[in-house]
Amino acid sequence: MIVEQLSLVDFRNYAAADVTLAPGPNVFVGRNGQGKTNLAEAIGFFATLGSHRVSNDAPMVRDGADAAIIRARLAHGERRVLLEAQLNRQGSNKARVNGAPVKPAELPRYAQVVLFAPEDLQIVRGDPSARRRFADQLLVQRAPRMAGVLGDYERVLKQRTALLKSAKARGVRGDALTTLDVWDDKLVALGTEVIEARLALAADLATPLAAAYSAIAGADHHPEAEWALSVSGADPEDGAEAPTAEASGSRIADQFRQALAARRSAELERGLTLVGPHRDDLVLRVRGLPVKGYASHGESWSVALALRLASAELLRAESRLGDPVLILDDVFAELDSDRRARLAQLAGGYEQVVVTAAVEEDVPAALRARIVRVEAGTILESTDA
Numbered sequence: 454m455i456v457e458q459l460s461l462v463d464f465r466n467y468a469a470a471d472v473t474l475a476p477g478p479n480v481f482v483g484r485n486g487q488g489k490t491n492l493a494e495a496i497g498f499f500a501t502l503g504s505h506r507v508s509n510d511a512p513m514v515r516d517g518a519d520a521a522i523i524r525a526r527l528a529h530g531e532r533r534v535l536l537e538a539q540l541n542r543q544g545s546n547k548a549r550v551n552g553a554p555v556k557p558a559e560l561p562r563y564a565q566v567v568l569f570a571p572e573d574l575q576i577v578r579g580d581p582s583a584r585r586r587f588a589d590q591l592l593v594q595r596a597p598r599m600a601g602v603l604g605d606y607e608r609v610l611k612q613r614t615a616l617l618k619s620a621k622a623r624g625v626r627g628d629a630l631t632t633l634d635v636w637d638d639k640l641v642a643l644g645t646e647v648i649e650a651r652l653a654l655a656a657d658l659a660t661p662l663a664a665a666y667s668a669i670a671g672a673d674h675h676p677e678a679e680w681a682l683s684v685s686g687a688d689p690e691d692g693a694e695a696p697t698a699e700a701s702g703s704r705i706a707d708q709f710r711q712a713l714a715a716r717r718s719a720e721l722e723r724g725l726t727l728v729g730p731h732r733d734d735l736v737l738r739v740r741g742l743p744v745k746g747y748a749s750h751g752e753s754w755s756v757a758l759a760l761r762l763a764s765a766e767l768l769r770a771e772s773r774l775g776d777p778v779l780i781l782d783d784v785f786a787e788l789d790s791d792r793r794a795r796l797a798q799l800a801g802g803y804e805q806v807v808v809t810a811a812v813e814e815d816v817p818a819a820l821r822a823r824i825v826r827v828e829a830g831t832i833l834e835s836t837d838a
Contacts, residue, residue, distance in 0.1 A: 463518035465491035466830035483827035499564035570782035581734035661763035683732035
C-alpha cells in the first residue's frame with residue numbers, strides 16, 4: 454500500500470496542507486513542535502481510528518475549529534482509493550470512501566499502517582492498558598470487524614459497571630440484583646470473542662517477534678508475549694502476580710462465568726467489573742524475565758521496536774493490500790548507531806516508509822531518498838535525493 458497524497462484541513466496546527474509522498478522512504482524534517490509528527494498521526498488515523506498520542510479525537514481538531522478533515526489517496530497496486538475522515542470536536546466522526554459516506558469503522562479495511570514512536574516504550578514499561586491498546590489496534594487491522602466487537606464490549610461493560618455502582622449506592626445484595634445476569638451474558642459472549650482473538654494474536658506474533666528482536670538487538674534473548682487472563686485468576690490491574698493462561702472456546706466462556714460469580718460480592722463492594730478482557734495484561738519477557746522491571750533500557754527499546762516490526766510482518770503476510778505503510782516517528786534520535794543501522798535495513802524492505810526527524814542527519818542515509826521540510830504547520834519544500 455502506498456499513500457500518494459495527504460491533505461489536511463484544520464488538523465492539529467495545520468489550517469490546510471497538501472503533501473505528496475513517494476514509494477520507498479519519505480522523511481519529514483523539522484524542529485520539534487512544527488507539525489511533522491502531526492502528518493504521521495493523520496496517516497495512522499485511517500488504520501487505527503485513533504491517535505498514538507492522545508486517547509480522544511478532540512485534541513486533533515485545530516484550535517478554534519469545530520472539525521478536522523483528513524484525506525488520503527492510497528494506491529493498492531493499480532487500484533486507487535480516496536479516504537476521508539471528518540473528526541468532530543462534538544458528536545460522532547464521519548467518513549467517506551471515494552466520496553460515498555461510510556461508517557468510520559470501514560476505513561481500516563482500506564488502510565494498513567504500523568507506526569512506531571517513542572511513546573511505544575510505554576507498551577513495555579507502562580500500565581496494562583498500553584499493552585491492551587497495542588493488541589486491540591492490531592486486532593482491528595487484522596480483522597476490521599473486531600472494531601465493532603470491541604466497541605460493543607465497551608458499551609456493555611459501561612452499562613454493567615453503572616448497574617454495579619447504582620447497586621452499591623443503594624446497598625443491594627448480589628442475590629437481589631437479578632438484572633445483572635442479563636449483562637453477564639452479554640459480557641461473557643463479547644468478552645470471550647475478544648479473549649480468543651487476543652490469544653490467537655499472541656500465538657501468531659511469536660515467530661515474527663523473535664525474528665525482529667534478534668534483528669534489532671543483534672542477540673537472541675528469547676522474547677515472549679503471553680496473556681495473563683483475569684478469567685483465569687489474574688488481576689494485573691490490581692498488581693497481582695498471576696500465571697499466563699491458554700484457553701479457548703467454551704472453556705473461556707465457562708471460566709468467565711465462574712469468575713464473575715466468584716467476584717460478585719467484591720464487584721458490588723467496589724462498584725466495578727473486575728473480570729474480563731479489560732482487566733487482562735500482555736506479559737512480555739526477555740531471557741525468561743518480565744521486561745517491565747527487569748529489562749535494560751536498550752532491551753526495552755528492542756522489545757518495543759520488535760513488537761511493531763512483528764506487527765508489520767504479520768499484516769504483510771496476511772494482507773491483500775500489499776505492505777503496510779511503516780511509520781517511524783522521531784525514533785532514530787533515541788537509538789544508538791547499531792540499532793539505527795539495523796532498523797534502517799529492516800525498514801528499507803517495505804513499499805513505503807515515513808520517517809519524522811528533528812535532525813536530518815539522525816536518519817540513516819539509506820532512508821533519506823525524499824525529504825519533506827516542515828515549519829510551523831507549513832510544508833516548505835520536498836526534495837528527492
